[in-house]
Amino acid sequence: MQLRRGDVGPAVAEVAATLRALGLLPATALPAMAQSRPAAVFDVELEHAVRAFQQRRGLITDGVVGPSTYRALRDARWTLGDRMLAFLVSSPVTGDDVFALQERLLELGYDVGRPDGIFGPQTEHALRGFQRDYGMTADGVCGPATMRALRQLAPKVRGGRPVFLREQERVRNAGPRLRGKRIVIDPGHGWGDRGAVAGTACEADLMWDLARRLEGRMAATGMEALLSRGPTSCPEDRDRARFANDAGADLFLSLHTDANPSPFAQGIATYHFGTGNGTTSNVGEALAGFIQRELVARTGMLDCGTHPKTWEILRLTRMPAVRIEAGYLSNAGDRARLLDPIFRDVLAEGILVAVKRLYLLGENDQPTGTFTFHELLRRELAAPA
Numbered sequence: 001m002q003l004r005r006g007d008v009g010p011a012v013a014e015v016a017a018t019l020r021a022l023g024l025l026p027a028t029a030l031p032a033m034a035q036s037r038p039a040a041v042f043d044v045e046l047e048h049a050v051r052a053f054q055q056r057r058g059l060i061t062d063g064v065v066g067p068s069t070y071r072a073l074r075d076a077r078w079t080l081g082d083r084m085l086a087f088l089v090s091s092p093v094t095g096d097d098v099f100a101l102q103e104r105l106l107e108l109g110y111d112v113g114r115p116d117g118i119f120g121p122q123t124e125h126a127l128r129g130f131q132r133d134y135g136m137t138a139d140g141v142c143g144p145a146t147m148r149a150l151r152q153l154a155p156k157v158r159g160g161r162p163v164f165l166r167e168q169e170r171v172r173n174a175g176p177r178l179r180g181k182r183i184v185i186d187p188g189h190g191w192g193d194r195g196a197v198a199g200t201a202c203e204a205d206l207m208w209d210l211a212r213r214l215e216g217r218m219a220a221t222g223m224e225a226l227l228s229r230g231p232t233s234c235p236e237d238r239d240r241a242r243f244a245n246d247a248g249a250d251l252f253l254s255l256h257t258d259a260n261p262s263p264f265a266q267g268i269a270t271y272h273f274g275t276g277n278g279t280t281s282n283v284g285e286a287l288a289g290f291i292q293r294e295l296v297a298r299t300g301m302l303d304c305g306t307h308p309k310t311w312e313i314l315r316l317t318r319m320p321a322v323r324i325e326a327g328y329l330s331n332a333g334d335r336a337r338l339l340d341p342i343f344r345d346v347l348a349e350g351i352l353v354a355v356k357r358l359y360l361l362g363e364n365d366q367p368t369g370t371f372t373f374h375e376l377l378r379r380e381l382a383a384p385a
Ligand SMILES: [Zn+2]
Pocket: 188, 189, 195, 196, 203, 256, 257, 258
């Protein structure tokens, strides 16, 4: 299924209704006299709203409603309390209401794993635990009574979010050496979706090249670096996440460049999993911070900061994950640097050093931006097994 500008019909009406409910499309778009249903047209205004929605969700911002945008729109229609929620083995329920339930349970100290908006067995287990503790029928079904109880309770433990404490524990126990650690490098976009394009420069190819540079350096330190796609493929974000989950990766690094209609937008930003209201992957945030500081110090590019997001790629990966937006391809200065292979080496080394800093638990005498790849390699190979 694909809807784009110019299309007409009930599916377009459905998309428009959802965007209207989300406040992305003005509610006054209908003529007042219309008793009969007006023909829904995918117009410029709707395309603009689709783009805004895609941007908010970390989807490819193309203004076209393809399968992943359609899925995200469907999920966004549900708010907690709209419907009963339960674990259905054959086709798990997904939606923003499931995400809100998971977040609430986490806040209350129940281990739902990473909130992903999918009602799976772990969510059911956590919900039963909650129901048992509060003297309710532990049926694992989130209906009106459970909803009321969830709304009334104050968070039991602040910061006691088991899945993220487990991530921290794993990094602490992993030791400072890079050898043996498994990293999935995710070059953004791919075949058929070139990402940001400016002149002859395209994000998909540049990030593929950066991924290979990073992969080579990681392999030299004894790390196991895996790529989420080949040079001529373009899996969906959920499939990239599944690949990393199946590989049991320790970390996930997604490589992108940004683009903006304004040629002045420039700089580096990093993103980690977090809802913006307290639920955050602490390890993801720490790694994003290390990467951000190393890259800004090494490149002198504008510091656009580190931000929590619930994008699919950050939500569905079950390990600390960071998405790097390494400059704006739409900015002449950033673009010129990204096109320079030596600059891409600088990026690769900065990212690798940041990963090393994470496993050193931030204890390193080298000031940010000065730890070289050769120094890192020397120390890595000299370290006792
Ligand atoms: Zn991108």
